[in-house]
Structure formats: C-alpha cells, structure tokens
Amino acid sequence: MKVIVLGGGLMGTAAAFFLAKRGLRPTLIERNRVGTGATVASFGNIRRTGRYLPQLPLAHRARALWGEAERLLGRDVEFRATGHIRLIFDEGSLADMRAFAEAARPWGLDLDELAPNEIHARFPGLGPGAIAASFSPEDGSGNPRLIAPAFAAAARALGAEIVEEAGAAQIERTGSGFRVVTAGGAYEADIVLNAAGAWGRQIAAQFGEPVPLESRGPQMGVTEPLPHRVLPVVGVWSRDPAWGGYLRQVERGNIVFGGAAVRTEVALDPGHAKADPARLPGQIRALARLLPALADVAVIRTWSGCEGYVEDDLPIMGASATTPGLFHAFGFCGHGFQLGPGVGDAMAELIATGGCATPLEDFRIDRFASAA
Numbered sequence: 001m002k003v004i005v006l007g008g009g010l011m012g013t014a015a016a017f018f019l020a021k022r023g024l025r026p027t028l029i030e031r032n033r034v035g036t037g038a039t040v041a042s043f044g045n046i047r048r049t050g051r052y053l054p055q056l057p058l059a060h061r062a063r064a065l066w067g068e069a070e071r072l073l074g075r076d077v078e079f080r081a082t083g084h085i086r087l088i089f090d091e092g093s094l095a096d097m098r099a100f101a102e103a104a105r106p107w108g109l110d111l112d113e114l115a116p117n118e119i120h121a122r123f124p125g126l127g128p129g130a131i132a133a134s135f136s137p138e139d140g141s142g143n144p145r146l147i148a149p150a151f152a153a154a155a156r157a158l159g160a161e162i163v164e165e166a167g168a169a170q171i172e173r174t175g176s177g178f179r180v181v182t183a184g185g186a187y188e189a190d191i192v193l194n195a196a197g198a199w200g201r202q203i204a205a206q207f208g209e210p211v212p213l214e215s216r217g218p219q220m221g222v223t224e225p226l227p228h229r230v231l232p233v234v235g236v237w238s239r240d241p242a243w244g245g246y247l248r249q250v251e252r253g254n255i256v257f258g259g260a261a262v263r264t265e266v267a268l269d270p271g272h273a274k275a276d277p278a279r280l281p282g283q284i285r286a287l288a289r290l291l292p293a294l295a296d297v298a299v300i301r302t303w304s305g306c307e308g309y310v311e312d313d314l315p316i317m318g319a320s321a322t323t324p325g326l327f328h329a330f331g332f333c334g335h336g337f338q339l340g341p342g343v344g345d346a347m348a349e350l351i352a353t354g355g356c357a358t359p360l361e362d363f364r365i366d367r368f369a370s371a372a
C-alpha cells in the first residue's frame with residue numbers, strides 16, 4: 001500500500017514516521033521545507049489543561065510520545081516536563097478551573113490546585129495577585145524548530161521519501177488511487193493523507209468537503225534574557241480572552257510569550273503571517289500580571305505563523321466522507337503542537353489497520369454537513 005502525506009509540518013512528518021515504523025514506505029510532499037509552517041512558529045506549549053475533554057485520550061497518547069521522543073527520534077527535541085501552571089485572579093475563573101479539574105479526572109488528567117502561599121513558595125515572581133492556580137506536573141514544552149525536522153529525518157531513516165520544495169499543485173483520482181502533481185514531478189499512491197495545516201481546507205474542498213476554517217496568525221514574542229528562574233510553562237484561567245496570555249522562560253533566560261487574543265491576518269499563498277507590533281502593549285499588559293518582571297524588559301522579536309482555526313475549535317481528523325483512500329488531519333486551532341506526535345501515530349494506525357484505538361469521532365470532517 002503506497003501512501004502520500006501532503007504537508008511536512010508536525011502532523012505530516014509524525015504521520016510519515018509512524019507509517020514507516022509500521023512498515024509502510026510513505027512519500028511526504030512539502031511545498032517548502034519541512035517544519036516551516038505553523039509548526040516552527042509555535043510557542044511550544046505541551047499542555048493538556050483546559051482541553052476539550054473528549055480530546056484528552058489523543059492528548060494523553062501524544063504526551064506519552066513526547067516523553068519517548070528522544071528515544072524514538074534519536075535526538076533531543078527539548079521536550080521538558082517542567083509542569084504547566086495556570087494562574088487565577090478572580091472567583092469566576094477559580095470556579096471554572098475547579099469544574100474543569102473535576103470533569104477531567106475521569107478522563108485521566110489530574111490537576112493540582114495551588115493556594116497563593118504555595119504559588120509564591122514554589123514559583124517566586126509569578127502572579128503576586130493570584131488567588132489560586134492549577135498545576136499539571138507532567139506537561140511542559142518542546143522546541144518547535146526541532147520537532148518536525150527530527151520526525152522527517154527519522155522517517156527517512158526508516159525508508160520514507162521526503163520531498164521538499166514541491167507543492168501538490170493538483171491531486172487527481174486514478175483508477176486505483178491518486179496522482180499528485182508537483183512542479184518537480186508526479187507521484188502516485190493508493191492513499192493520500194491531507195496534513196496541510198491551514199492549507200488543508202483547500203485540499204479537502206477539491207474533494208467536495210468544505211470546512212469552516214479561518215486562517216489566522218497567533219502572535220508570539222520573545223524578550224531579552226532575564227536570570228533564569230521560571231521553570232514551568234505559565235498560563236492563566238480567565239473568562240476574558242484579552243487576559244489569556246501565556247509565557248515560558250527558555251534555558252538561556254529569554255521569555256517566550258503569546259496569547260491575549262492577538263491573532264493577525266495571514267496570506268496563505270505566500271505563507272506569510274505578519275506580527276503586528278501595535279498589539280504588543282496589550283499582550284504585555286496581560287502577561288505582566290503573570291510575571292511582573294516582564295514589564296521592564298525589551299522585546300527583541302515578534303512573529304506569527306499561518307494556523308487553521310475551525311469554527312468549533314476542533315481539528316479535522318479521520319477518513320474522508322466523500323473519497324475512499326483519502327484521509328485528513330488538519331486545522332488544529334492553535335493547539336496542535338501538543339497533539340502532534342499522537343496525531344501522527346493515530347493517523348498511521350487508522351491508515352494501516354482501518355481502525356484507531358483513540359476515539360477520533362468528534363473530529364470527523366462531515367460533522368458540519370450533518371449539523372446543517
């Protein structure tokens with residue numbers, strides 16, 4: 001069985017790796033270089049707190065694989081289980097956190113609740129005004145620059161073909177499968193996996209599967225280095241998205257940050273997602289509540305990336321509803337970095353065996369058609 005994976009972001013490279021591990025010889029086709037789409041722009045958060053509950057089995061599968069990544073890929077992709085803290089500043093958000101924690105427990109996610117004295121003793125400098133926090137000790141972060149190239153290299157070592165700088169311009173049905181035409185030549189396969197991220201909507205549309213997906217660019221930034229003291233990834237429980245910032249300190253001291261509802265326009269054709277410096281002050285205002293030290297340091301770079309946001313904030317995963325042999329895994333709505341290894345593994349299982357131990361039903365592509 002020949003498989004073509006369209007798109008060399010985290011989802012496509014991880015799928016190629018796990019397909020190859022299952023003994024298949026996939027061909028991955030990427031229009032730029034692997035990992036240069038949303039994946040490289042990611043904040044790098046490996047977070048399960050706050051997720052849609054039926055997505056937790058996939059998130060747990062992904063988290064287990066992040067823990068194995070160095071062994072599986074033969075290189076350190078800087079996954080660090082530093083813990084993930086979410087600070088709370090008002091009673092409404094405290095109630096939301098407690099409700100989520102209770103509902104998530106049967107789904108296998110245990111969150112600790114921290115009182116202000118515990119926050120200040122364990123994480124000095126964080127959230128002086130916080131009234132509580134949730135803490136997920138086994139979550140953390142990974143390096144968005146390393147992960148997709150690492151999956152691609154490991155897939156290649158197992159026999160996968162990785163074709164870069166060759167966008168799929170045309171995808172045709174043949175008698176038994178598909179013919180994918182690129183500027184560098186044509187490739188044939190029985191199966192196509194659409195892992196084209198924000199661009200996945202265009203590919204699905206070619207097969208009569210419209211998806212309400214909007215492409216936007218969440219804005220990130222990084223500061224000059226500060227003395228290293230913030231270990232966990234830091235977020236917030238807030239009903240107001242304008243206060244919904246997040247940050248982490250990398251080992252050399254810089255603070256990487258994002259959130260506060262800042263999402264910019266993107267241009268999918270060139271693949272550009274411009275950051276808007278004018279929106280930085282609002283982000284810093286939200287983030288300084290989490291880490292006041294941030295108010296006094298210089299921001300040295302801002303950036304963004306093209307991400308696909310589906311109307312219901314859930315990804316598209318599973319078999320096509322119109323075309324046998326076509327599969328989709330795209331539109332990860334700003335939280336695909338954590339899921340990536342699990343998505344690749346689950347899609348490889350589904351393609352290779354026809355079934356998947358992890359429930360994917362809620363992510364099926366025809367969910368919008370059936371709602372109409």
Ligand SMILES: Cc1cc2nc3c(=O)[nH]c(=O)nc-3n(C[C@H](O)[C@H](O)[C@H](O)COP(=O)(O)OP(=O)(O)OC[C@H]3O[C@@H](n4cnc5c(N)ncnc54)[C@H](O)[C@@H]3O)c2cc1C
Nearest residue numbers: 007009011031037038039043045168197332335336337338
């Ligand atoms: C700025 C930013 C910060 C984020 N932070 C986090 C975070 O902290 N935690 C988290 O969990 N998630 C985060 N996300 C989301 C996460 O990064 C994405 O959901 C994830 O990387 C998506 O991976 P992907 O492989 O689906 O898409 P991409 O990485 O975009 O890969 C898709 C690839 O398909 C290629 N492609 C497109 N069309 C074609 C074609 N016709 N032929 C061939 N190739 C094609 C593109 O060039 C691209 O490389 C963030 C996203 C952004 C943009």
